[in-house]
Amino acid sequence: MSAARSALLPDTALSDTRALAEQLSAQLSPSALQWLSGYLAGAAAHKRPLDADSSASDSLPVTSTATVLYGSQTGNAKRAAEQLAQRLGAEGVAVNLHRTDAYPVRQLKQETQLYVVISTQGEGEPPDDARAFMDFLMSRRAPKLPELRYAVLALGDSSYPDFCVIGRRIDARLSELGATAMHPRGEADVDIETVAEPWLDAVLAQARQQTGAAQTTPLASVTPLRTATPSRHSRERPFAAEVLGNQRISGRDSLSEVRHIELSLEGSGLAYAPGDAIGVWPRQSPALVEAVLQGTGLDGDTQVEHKGERLALADWLGQRRELTRLTRPLLAAQAERGDHAALKQMLGPDQRDALARTLDEWQLLDLLQHHPAEWDAPALVAALRPLAPRMYSIASSPLMHEDEAHLTVAHLQRGHGAAARWGVASRFLSQVEEGAQVPVFIESNERFRLPADDGRDIIMIGPGTGVAPFRAFVQQRQLTAARGRQWLFFGHRHRRDDFLYQNEWLAAHQAGALKLDVAFSRDQTDKLYVQQRMSEHGAALYDWIENGAHVYVCGDALRMARDVHATLLAIAQRHGSKSTEDAHAWLDALAADGRYARDVY
The missing domain is CATH 3.40.50.360 (Flavodoxin domain)
Structure with a gap:
């Protein structure tokens, strides 16, 4: 001045x-x-x-x-x-x-x-x-x-x-x-x-x-005020977190490999609250990079300059480019380069379902094998989408695990041998060893927070790895001696092999700190899911919600979250005597009030 x-x-x-x-x-x-x-x-x-x-x-x-x-x-x-x-x-x-x-x-x-x-x-x-x-x-x-x-x-x-x-x-x-x-x-x-x-x-x-x-003379740049000194680490500048533990927590006969991973945040300045997520910058599997190079006939040592950065092609593929997710623009480029009529037809306005299946089920290797085309290294790097971080709900309370963040990771994989396909981040995390470092950052999720009033009841619906944030919720409320009740709905395939964090949930249940309902879909002739358990307890669920409980849903957005949403609407109609329109308005009001929160993907 x-x-x-x-x-x-x-x-x-x-x-x-x-x-x-x-x-x-x-x-x-x-x-x-x-x-x-x-x-x-x-x-x-x-x-x-x-x-x-x-x-x-x-x-x-x-x-x-x-x-x-x-x-x-x-x-x-x-x-x-x-x-x-x-x-x-x-x-x-x-x-x-x-x-x-x-x-x-x-x-x-x-x-x-x-x-x-x-x-x-x-x-x-x-x-x-x-x-x-x-x-x-x-x-x-x-x-x-x-x-x-x-x-x-x-x-x-x-x-x-x-x-x-x-x-x-x-x-x-x-x-x-x-x-x-x-x-x-x-x-x-x-x-x-x-x-x-x-x-x-x-x-x-x-x-x-x-x-x-x-x-005119420009105004001074405005810098927003902050309530605390921010960490020097962010999405653009991730922290190299040491792996403290990497343990399989699904049974050996389970169809899904689920791992509990513990990361050290010591010295990072990163802070999180229950409900937040960790962003992980993965690296592609060397075996996948080699398979893509073979599929394109390109030399991994070829130097490629793209947007001011120069790297070997193998480094572009391994560290900077998506190889496990296809995009519509890439399909279009492959169709043109290879003059593939079937691909061009799939991109038409009347082929939405076929396109959706291809984008969901195929990876780059499948595209190269079924519809080959000639690529040069610079064009391939430009056509592939940049590698993006993957988000994982944090499965720990910072009060119970100071300077640590825990993750619950399902290794996404289908097929075997040369036909095997996997998710980039889940593959990366499933194979990372203790003592190695993982680039991470915190992703705040303000809409998925515990109630400010610890006397409020909470209802948690989290099948599979969707249970991760609820481990953080229960730990946090245990250490803060929260007064509200807790009700968890958990589901998976088999109780013996897929009851994630079983000992922790059962201990909390036996201590009277957690009401627990589970659904294991393959343990009986007729499949059983969490939404059926919710319907069975519909009257009690509605009573909890009407008396101020917060409802949280975490997991698959395309199927589970939709089914749970429909079940909540049905419960409101049956036990609250609401019309279809009033049930929708009731659930919308809960969401607007922050009492119906979803972390779905």
């Missing part, structure tokens, strides 16, 4: 201002702080300077107000939205940042500048926190929006057929309601930055032009 400015702001005022800022930073959430930083930047642009020469204020830009909405299942859309809000604030735009389930939809008709960052999940579904917003926007209740200017950044995964479909639907619906697009929709794959960064630069250039900031 200049001497002239300091003279006009007494030391006591500076002290009071600093104290107020510190108090706010300690009390507000990161999202609220992001909004506040943008708001203050906009307010500062409107203020007349405090010095005697007030004429300079006439040249300051006129600011606008923008709303940034995000819907995020894994945190990617949230990060992109926060970055957008911060950078808009630095351009002198007052910003309101909202998660979609916290946005008052009645405000939509008053908006004039709206940015939407939204992901698509599974088979064309919105993230959980955006379901109610999507229902409103697509309904007859949505208002006409002739004054609204908007931009959409859609996030998705091109290994699914409905790539970015939620962003496309929002874009089309806003246009249908009379709004005007400020910038073409961005569609980002899992290598988000490739699309997101140019899109952000473009919309920020428009914001700068609108506020007139390009013709």
